[in-house]
Amino acid sequence: MKKGYVQVYTGDGKGKTTAALGLAFRAVGRGMKVIMFQFLKGMATGELKTAELLKPNFEIRRFAEAKKFTWDLTKEEFEELKQKVKSEYNQLLDILKSGDYDIVIVDEAMAAIHRGLLTVEEVVRLIDEKPETVELVLTGRSAPQEIIEKADLVTEMKEIKHYFKKGVPVRVGIEI
Template identity: 60%
Template sequence: MERGLIQVYTGDGKGKTTASIGLGIRAVGRGFKVYMVQFLKETDTGELHTLKNIENFKVFRFQSSDKFFWTLNEEEKKVLAKEMKKAYEFVVDVLENKKCDVLILDEIMAAIHSKMYTVEDVLKLIEIKPKEIELVLTGRSAPQEIIEKADLVTEMKAIKHPFERGIPARYGIEY
């Protein structure tokens, strides 16, 4: 890729991860290598079953616990912090060594809001991004500093959601 840009998918609506995966599949279809690092996600989701069969689309997860962040006790948060440090080091290595054409940092905003990373940590990743790599950042409430650095920002806005009517997340649709 001659020129990789910075994309942000944010907002309180559904579809940020789905959009980034769609972009990644499109890129693979054109011969690009895609890496997706998922932050604060460890549960089994349907897309993982498909993506593992796509040769040039690799998903990396570093979290060992399948609990939501807000349910972790202090010891579990310490373990998670070590895992997130490894994830960050992995991302730095991927960028510095140009290991892929498209790098998706899924739920990186959640990692910021959970205090696993600072905004400055993520801005550093943007800073070291080689010009050839497309960088995609997802998650609710993207900080203004990251939005300003991005070339494209899409906000998913919740208008109506079945959860509001008591319909829980559905197998094969939401996960």
């Protein structure tokens, strides 16, 4: 790719990860290499299975996986997770800067910020240090203004109506 941009998918509506995956699948179909880093996701999902089918051009790595929600962790468990994330962040930064992938997706980057696992400055550093030829995609609710200002494209997913509010549980193949 000649020129890569920074895309942000944010907002309180459903579809941020799905939009990033759609972009990834389109790019893989055009022979591009894509890697997705998912923060704070632990359950088995359809995209993990699909990524296996699309190797070597598509890969998903999960960071900050924990057996409990971050708000249920003890102070010690949270500090351990935070240290693990710092190491994982350095891997992410190295892979981004390598230029080995056409598209690098950081799924739930904003959640990692809001939960205190990454700083806004660390995510801005990803934007600043991304090679010219790499597309960087960041997802998550409540994108900080500093990230919005640095991005080239920002899409806000706005919830207008959601069946979860009627008690519909997460559905295999739709949400996971």
